[in-house]
Amino acid sequence: MSLKDIIAPFSVWKRALEKPYTNRKPIETRPGADRYRGFHQNAIDQCIGCGTCEEICQNNAIDLVPLEGKTSSHGDSGLRPKIDYGRCCWCALCVDICPTGSLGMSNEYIWITTDPEDFRFIPGGETKPWDDRAEGYRRAEGYDLLEAERVEMPMLSFEESQKSFIEMVQGYSKEQAMEEADRCVACGICIATCPAHMDVPAYIEAIRNDDMGEGLKIVYNANPLPASCGRVCSHACEYVCAMKHKGEAISIRWLKRYIIDQIYLGDYKEILKSADESNGKKIAVIGSGPGGLSAAYYLRLLGYEITVFDANEKAGGMLRYGIPEYRLPYEQVEKDVEYIRQLGVTINQDLKIGVDRDFKTLYDEYDAIFFSTGLKDPYGLEIAGEDLPGVQSGLDILDEVTKGKTPDIGKSVVVVGGGNVAMDAARTSRRYGAEVTILYRRREVDMPADEEEIHESQGEGCKLVTQAIPLRVEKGDSTRLKLFFGMAEMVDQGEGQRPKPVLIEGSEEVIECDTVITAIGQEADYSFIPEEIGKNLVFNRGMVQINEFRQTGDSKIFAGGDIANRKRDAISAIADGHSAAKGIDIYLTNFKDK
Ligand code: SF4
Ligand code: SF4
Numbered sequence: 001m002s003l004k005d006i007i008a009p010f011s012v013w014k015r016a017l018e019k020p021y022t023n024r025k026p027i028e029t030r031p032g033a034d035r036y037r038g039f040h041q042n043a044i045d046q047c048i049g050c051g052t053c054e055e056i057c058q059n060n061a062i063d064l065v066p067l068e069g070k071t072s073s074h075g076d077s078g079l080r081p082k083i084d085y086g087r088c089c090w091c092a093l094c095v096d097i098c099p100t101g102s103l104g105m106s107n108e109y110i111w112i113t114t115d116p117e118d119f120r121f122i123p124g125g126e127t128k129p130w131d132d133r134a135e136g137y138r139r140a141e142g143y144d145l146l147e148a149e150r151v152e153m154p155m156l157s158f159e160e161s162q163k164s165f166i167e168m169v170q171g172y173s174k175e176q177a178m179e180e181a182d183r184c185v186a187c188g189i190c191i192a193t194c195p196a197h198m199d200v201p202a203y204i205e206a207i208r209n210d211d212m213g214e215g216l217k218i219v220y221n222a223n224p225l226p227a228s229c230g231r232v233c234s235h236a237c238e239y240v241c242a243m244k245h246k247g248e249a250i251s252i253r254w255l256k257r258y259i260i261d262q263i264y265l266g267d268y269k270e271i272l273k274s275a276d277e278s279n280g281k282k283i284a285v286i287g288s289g290p291g292g293l294s295a296a297y298y299l300r301l302l303g304y305e306i307t308v309f310d311a312n313e314k315a316g317g318m319l320r321y322g323i324p325e326y327r328l329p330y331e332q333v334e335k336d337v338e339y340i341r342q343l344g345v346t347i348n349q350d351l352k353i354g355v356d357r358d359f360k361t362l363y364d365e366y367d368a369i370f371f372s373t374g375l376k377d378p379y380g381l382e383i384a385g386e387d388l389p390g391v392q393s394g395l396d397i398l399d400e401v402t403k404g405k406t407p408d409i410g411k412s413v414v415v416v417g418g419g420n421v422a423m424d425a426a427r428t429s430r431r432y433g434a435e436v437t438i439l440y441r442r443r444e445v446d447m448p449a450d451e452e453e454i455h456e457s458q459g460e461g462c463k464l465v466t467q468a469i470p471l472r473v474e475k476g477d478s479t480r481l482k483l484f485f486g487m488a489e490m491v492d493q494g495e496g497q498r499p500k501p502v503l504i505e506g507s508e509e510v511i512e513c514d515t516v517i518t519a520i521g522q523e524a525d526y527s528f529i530p531e532e533i534g535k536n537l538v539f540n541r542g543m544v545q546i547n548e549f550r551q552t553g554d555s556k557i558f559a560g561g562d563i564a565n566r567k568r569d570a571i572s573a574i575a576d577g578h579s580a581a582k583g584i585d586i587y588l589t590n591f592k593d594k
Helices: 004-017 052-056 093-095 174-181 190-192 198-206 212-222 226-232 235-242 250-262 265-271 292-300 329-342 357-364 395-400 420-431 451-459 570-589
Strands: 038-040 063-067 079-084 103-106 282-286 306-311 346-348 368-371 392-393 410-414 437-441 462-464 468-475 481-491 500-503 509-513 515-518 557-559
Touching: 004 557, 038 079, 038 437, 052 063, 052 093, 093 103, 174 198, 174 250, 190 198, 190 235, 198 212, 198 250, 212 250, 212 265, 226 250, 226 329, 226 570, 235 250, 265 329, 282 292, 282 357, 292 306, 292 329, 292 368, 292 570, 329 346, 368 570, 392 395, 395 420, 395 515, 410 420, 410 509, 420 437, 437 468, 451 462, 481 515, 557 570
Parallel strands: 282 306, 282 368, 306 346, 368 557, 392 515, 410 437, 410 515, 437 462
Antiparallel strands: 038 103, 063 079, 468 481, 481 500, 481 509
């Protein structure tokens, strides 16, 4: 070692006397570039807690965590992303993928703190000096990691569709289904919203993997009527889909249909769970609609002996008798029903409880009863002349068509109502060549029918008149009937209340028509339940009161579907059937092994 090497470290001491040549506060005068990827910002009310940012982060730098004051609601998990700057590499993939566009980065890059824990924080949920910075990184215009628009569904044109009952929606090809499945960010917000809590991201992933068997299993875990639901489900899931914030929701319903359409009924048994050995207990199910069939399926899997009783010639309830074939072909309902039959469920058709068989006999013979008999009695319009020949209910028309009869509706039809039954009756009438006018007492946005039904009915040539209140029906001159109606103004009813349609004096108009079809809703008929049993059941505004396991006031009787659930759609009835199956199992095993 030389002498210089020994002295060198001490030579730096001379610098102690020199004037510093760095700036005292260099950081204050050097802002980041406009699109610099600095610290994260999140518009917390715009974020829906979908977790897509967490999913894409390659460094596991994001966790979705609860945030005080945020609760989960439809379309919002209530969670918010927490970033860990010990892991973040500022790649900004999270910003690029965020479907709501709530996540961004400020151009701030200096953050001095002595507590390392501070570097794990919830952007937007914890106040930071850069929260209000407008500069910084945002997803660039036109740069998208995900397709915003859904893959277009091949459909019959309106010109073609109104001529026949051929199914209007043609279904995806394999390539189309895979492309659509690729848009899913697998956030799972749809699971919480689906009444049956179907594992949507899992079955969409099965499509991506081209594994239809796996898809079928996942679907059947929560829904034993998927061929029907894949066509007519009210798809609450799509209304909360994270992708809706970016463009169009994933076609969840049609992807489910795609899986089912790929598998022959004959192959189901090899793929799906088989039923347990009979446990010797017998359950009676009244009604073979979605609620009854769902309860029958899940109870049969558990080993119960199931007998379903139904008044109609074919099983399926409203799926079969309330929805026309252009939306739900009969063979698809039959596919769902047939598999349940093949599992060993006995379905007795053309057998009306209370007429052909006594409810009390079932009560005595079976270990439990589940009834899901639906709403069959149409409400009347309560106006003069509604008993004239030519005034018919929408359900009656749909029922006749299902039974292969040609309805006597003439050439001009007025449909009164704004729900799916009204739209189906109107579109069915078009298919029999009638000119159709739909009268609805509120605004189009208030119509309870599915958006597609409203759009398609108009596309097929039905004329929609909103804010129209029927007043009376009289015999017509050149046609059978004259329907008098008045126009309504919408009167505000205060916060949380729907505006009420109020007749405008002197606004009376008349339409001449051959048929007036009424479709303003239905109510239940409980006359099949004898008084001695019925007195133990509680009814509220026409609905049976049940607990979380769909058990009524009589512990042996369970109920579900439209008679007990205000959501009044097929998937809610299916969910009810599933819960009732669990409830009946718990009831009959006295909670043993549960
Ligand atoms: S991806 Fe966007 S919307 Fe989803 S949790 Fe992350 S920040 Fe929120
Ligand atoms: S910037 Fe990149 S590393 Fe950092 S949190 Fe986002 S995705 Fe993860």
